[in-house]
Amino acid sequence: MSALLxxxxxxxxxxxxxxxxxxxxxxxxxxxHALIGPNxxxxxTVLGLLSGELRPDRGRVFLSGREVTHAPVHERVRLGLxxxxxxxxxxPSFSVLENVAIAVQAREGSSFRFWKPASPDxxxxxxxxxxxERLGIDALADRPAAMLAHGERRLLELAMALASRxxxxxxxxxxxxxxxxxxxxxVEILARLRAEVGVLLVEHDMxxxxxLADRITVLVNGRAIASGPPSVVRADPLVRAAYLGxxxxx
Amino acid sequence: MEPTLLVVQFLNGIQLGTxxxxxxxxxxxxFGILDVINLAHGVVYMVGAYxxxxxxxxSGSLALAIAIAPVAALLVGLLLDRLVLxxxxxxxxxxxxxxxxxxxxxxxxxxxxIFGPAALPYPLPPAFEWSLExxxxxTYPAWRLVIIVSGLVLAAILFxxxxxxxxxMVVRAAATDPGxxxxxxVDIRRLFLVVLGAGSALAGFAGALAGPIVAVxxxxxxxxxxxxxxxxxxxxxxxxxxxxxxxxxxGLADTLGRSFLxxxxxxxxxxxxxxxxxxxxxxxxxxxxxxIVLLIRPQGLVSLRRAAR
Amino acid sequence: xxxxxxxxxSVRKLEGGSVAPLVFVxxxxxxxxxxxxxxxxxxxxxxxxxxxxxxxxxxxxxVGLAGLVSLGHAAFVGIGAYAVGxxxxxxxxxxxxxxxxxxxxxxxxxxxxxxxxxxTRGVHFIMITLxxxxxxxxxxxxxxxxxxxxxxxxxxxxxxxxxxSLADRRTFAWLCFVLLLSVYVALARLSASRFGRVxxxxxxxxxxxxxxxxxxxxxxxxxFVISGTVAGLAGVLLANLTEFVAPAYMSWHRSGELLAMVVxxxxxxxxxxxxxxxxxxxxxxxLSRFTTHWALLFGPFLVLxxxxxxxxxxxxxxxxxxxx
Numbered sequence: 001m002s003a004l005l006x007x008x009x010x011x012x013x014x015x016x017x018x019x020x021x022x023x024x025x026x027x028x029x030x031x032x033h034a035l036i037g038p039n040x041x042x043x044x045t046v047l048g049l050l051s052g053e054l055r056p057d058r059g060r061v062f063l064s065g066r067e068v069t070h071a072p073v074h075e076r077v078r079l080g081l082x083x084x085x086x087x088x089x090x091x092p093s094f095s096v097l098e099n100v101a102i103a104v105q106a107r108e109g110s111s112f113r114f115w116k117p118a119s120p121d122x123x124x125x126x127x128x129x130x131x132x133e134r135l136g137i138d139a140l141a142d143r144p145a146a147m148l149a150h151g152e153r154r155l156l157e158l159a160m161a162l163a164s165r166x167x168x169x170x171x172x173x174x175x176x177x178x179x180x181x182x183x184x185x186x187v188e189i190l191a192r193l194r195a196e197v198g199v200l201l202v203e204h205d206m207x208x209x210x211x212l213a214d215r216i217t218v219l220v221n222g223r224a225i226a227s228g229p230p231s232v233v234r235a236d237p238l239v240r241a242a243y244l245g246x247x248x249x250x
Numbered sequence: 251m252e253p254t255l256l257v258v259q260f261l262n263g264i265q266l267g268t269x270x271x272x273x274x275x276x277x278x279x280x281f282g283i284l285d286v287i288n289l290a291h292g293v294v295y296m297v298g299a300y301x302x303x304x305x306x307x308x309s310g311s312l313a314l315a316i317a318i319a320p321v322a323a324l325l326v327g328l329l330l331d332r333l334v335l336x337x338x339x340x341x342x343x344x345x346x347x348x349x350x351x352x353x354x355x356x357x358x359x360x361x362x363x364i365f366g367p368a369a370l371p372y373p374l375p376p377a378f379e380w381s382l383e384x385x386x387x388x389t390y391p392a393w394r395l396v397i398i399v400s401g402l403v404l405a406a407i408l409f410x411x412x413x414x415x416x417x418x419m420v421v422r423a424a425a426t427d428p429g430x431x432x433x434x435x436v437d438i439r440r441l442f443l444v445v446l447g448a449g450s451a452l453a454g455f456a457g458a459l460a461g462p463i464v465a466v467x468x469x470x471x472x473x474x475x476x477x478x479x480x481x482x483x484x485x486x487x488x489x490x491x492x493x494x495x496x497x498x499x500x501g502l503a504d505t506l507g508r509s510f511l512x513x514x515x516x517x518x519x520x521x522x523x524x525x526x527x528x529x530x531x532x533x534x535x536x537x538x539x540x541x542i543v544l545l546i547r548p549q550g551l552v553s554l555r556r557a558a559r
Numbered sequence: 560x561x562x563x564x565x566x567x568x569s570v571r572k573l574e575g576g577s578v579a580p581l582v583f584v585x586x587x588x589x590x591x592x593x594x595x596x597x598x599x600x601x602x603x604x605x606x607x608x609x610x611x612x613x614x615x616x617x618x619x620x621x622v623g624l625a626g627l628v629s630l631g632h633a634a635f636v637g638i639g640a641y642a643v644g645x646x647x648x649x650x651x652x653x654x655x656x657x658x659x660x661x662x663x664x665x666x667x668x669x670x671x672x673x674x675x676x677x678x679t680r681g682v683h684f685i686m687i688t689l690x691x692x693x694x695x696x697x698x699x700x701x702x703x704x705x706x707x708x709x710x711x712x713x714x715x716x717x718x719x720x721x722x723x724s725l726a727d728r729r730t731f732a733w734l735c736f737v738l739l740l741s742v743y744v745a746l747a748r749l750s751a752s753r754f755g756r757v758x759x760x761x762x763x764x765x766x767x768x769x770x771x772x773x774x775x776x777x778x779x780x781x782x783f784v785i786s787g788t789v790a791g792l793a794g795v796l797l798a799n800l801t802e803f804v805a806p807a808y809m810s811w812h813r814s815g816e817l818l819a820m821v822v823x824x825x826x827x828x829x830x831x832x833x834x835x836x837x838x839x840x841x842x843x844x845x846l847s848r849f850t851t852h853w854a855l856l857f858g859p860f861l862v863l864x865x866x867x868x869x870x871x872x873x874x875x876x877x878x879x880x881x882x883x
Binding site (some may be wrong): 252256271285287334338341343344345348349351353354355356357358359360362363472476479480482483487506521526529530532533534537538540541544545548 | 622628630675678679681682683685686687689690691694697698700701703704737809811812815816818819822853854855857858859860861862864865866
């Protein structure tokens with residue numbers, strides 16, 4: 001099993017709603033794997049199952065070949081899994097720089113230090129600042145995260161996810177609600193990310209998905225109805241049916 | 251450990267549980283609907299007891315005393331909402347705790363200033379100064395039976411309202427998901443006032459019932475309030491069923507612990523040690539029950555929402 | 560490098576800055592002045608205020624920094640005090656034994672109570688800390704061998720073999736001062752440290768912190784134990800000051816008052832907790848001269864502080880500083 005992240009036979013239902021049914025999924029090194037599907041298809045649930053926020057009813061999850069089905073969130077993070085959230089999720093009362101610095105601190109694994117100030121501490125702030133520069137938000141370093149515009153917050157979130165130097169990154173609709181100029185920049189950044197991290201991308205912006213993805217899996221009612229390179233998926237009749245509005249779809 | 255004693259202590263546990271339920275059910279619903287933690291609920295219980303005691307001593311009429319208590323408690327409950335609680339709906343729990351703690355300090359002291367620090371006389375009504383003969387030779391005081399029966403009747407009525415009527419359904423739904431109901435056009439604020447009023451009246455009634463068997467004195471609401479918290483946490487926040495379950499669990503753990511734990515320990519320890527440890531452990535029994543429930547089910551026995559959000 | 564030279568916003572906000580040194584200078588002058596001119600009664604009053612401030616400081620670490628509202632912190636004060644009292648009752652008066660035992664006992668109690676309480680969040684946490692404190696209160700009440708609900712008189716203060724004599728009220732007052740200052744400095748450092756940053760982050764957004772790889776509960780438990788231990792230290796001092804210990808030390812009213820001090824002083828600033836404690840103790844002293852029913856005034860005052868006094872005394876000072 002060479003995949004960075006692999007799910008085998010993943011299943012999860014909430015009452016009568018099936019969010020994942022016998023799902024196989026993997027993310028290889030150096031690829032962007034897009035997970036698309038209509039609203040309610042179970043994409044966010046799948047991310048939750050992979051990141052450890054939700055427990056699957058059945059099935060197993062592997063990270064770099066190691067089984068993590070029962071590992072809690074923070075342990076998976078330590079093993080190289082990063083994620084961003086659908087609704088931006090940052091530490092609002094922290095400054096932008098502090099948000100990234102604490103992510104660096106998480107990676108360093110040296111948080112039971114009670115005496116030395118966490119700021120200024122070049123071992124935390126230099127890598128954090130470098131990440132801000134890379135994502136082009138270094139000018140905002142001192143601003144409280146609560147005061148960021150939506151697109152800026154998305155970038156900050158990405159910086160935080162990258163600060164933990166993940167091997168695999170789960171991105172939950174990184175482009176949602178972002179203006180077209182910033183979306184453009186995000187797409188460029190994501191395209192360059194491919195070299196260092198495997199990405200599982202959930203996104204509604206189909207232009208971006210077809211520009212970025214090396215592989216696309218289409219999820220409908222918790223089932224993968226198609227999976228393959230963008231050109232193949234685009235031509236798939238089942239996918240077309242699902243996106244043209246199948247009545248059984250909620 | 252004779253079986254008759256066991257029966258008597260079992261009844262005592264049920265009796266304590268009934269009183270706790272009358273207080274805890276209001277507290278849990280008030281929390282469920284507006285996410286308000288109201289420490290002043292114990293004060294309302296005390297008001298009920300004081301209203302009943304002073305009415306009874308002055309008029310000699312038990313019926314009047316019992317009728318006035320819930321009314322007084324309801325008025326005080328709504329007054330507190332007007333003066334303090336309504337400013338706290340959107341505040342965090344810390345603010346709610348502190349402000350209602352301030353209310354407790356004030357009301358307890360006011361009662362002390364008006365009625366004095368000593369317990370108010372609230373003798374057992376002569377009509378109830380007899381004991382029921384239980385099969386097996388034990389006797390049980392009639393008044394405690396009155397508490398059990400009237401408490402259980404009220405609990406049944408409460409469940410009837412909550413589960414059989416439209417209004418009750420709305421209340422239950424509100425305790426589960428207030429946001430959703432607001433979207434459906436229910437006036438949450440009015441609903442809250444109704445529940446707060448009803449909860450206050452129940453607590454005041456409980457105070458009137460408990461008066462003759464406990465000391466009617468300033469601060470009497472505190473211990474009941476804290477026991478109600480244990481009940482709610484054990485039973486599951488926001489759930490009236492949970493409150494019922496938790497009440498009986500706490501009531502029984504307390505009375506049975508106090509009467510039998512020392513005897514049980516004598517089987518394991520030398521008598522002197524058992525006599526030392528027994529009472530201490532008995533006074534901790536209900537909290538140990540709570541700790542065990544928390545270890546197994548952090549969200550409480552009956553959970554509407556997840557405790558960890 | 561640019562990034563390394565600036566102090567980010569939230570740290571600046573939390574530091575005592577120029578206020579904290581002033582607080583301690585004023586406090587030292589007050590102790591000195593009380594000793595020189597006002598007499599033993601006032602020295603003792605100030606000593607008590609410093610001890611209470613230590614307990615409030617402990618609670619502010621939890622409430623202000625970590626966002627964990629404990630409504631049972633008097634329990635740890637009580638454990639510290641009872642450890643001293645019980646050891647003294649058995650003839651062990653050496654402070655070298657009493658104090659470590661007391662601190663370890665409060666730390667252990669905090670570890671157990673914390674581990675159970677931290678399984679829950681928010682309002683559950685408030686109720687459960689209250690319930691456990693109440694459990695210890697009743698347990699102390701049933702310790703008939705150690706005075707039960709009447710409490711226990713301590714015939715001798717902790718004995719440090721001539722190095723410091725707690726029997727001397729002046730020495731005792733300055734010891735409390737030094738301990739309060741040391742704990743303040745240590746907790747202020749902690750608050751700005753990596754550990755403190757994790758606590759603040761978890762208060763801000765627990766889910767995000769978990770997603771970053773922090774086992775949040777572990778950090779909170781350590782904070783809970785530190786806080787419980789400091790409260791235990793306050794209990795040790797209180798038992799020595801009053802030469803007495805009783806279940807009332809653990810009553811939930813004391814816990815509520817500690818919380819009131821923290822909010823009155825201004826949460827999260829640490830020195831605010833000290834100011835809040837002094838304000839409370841002095842207010843109680845002042846009001847109870849006019850009336851035995853001083854709670855009639857303090858209750859509504861507390862309601863007002865919550866409803867309109869955002870940021871407490873520390874917030875007020877910060878606003879005054881900004882105007883200037």
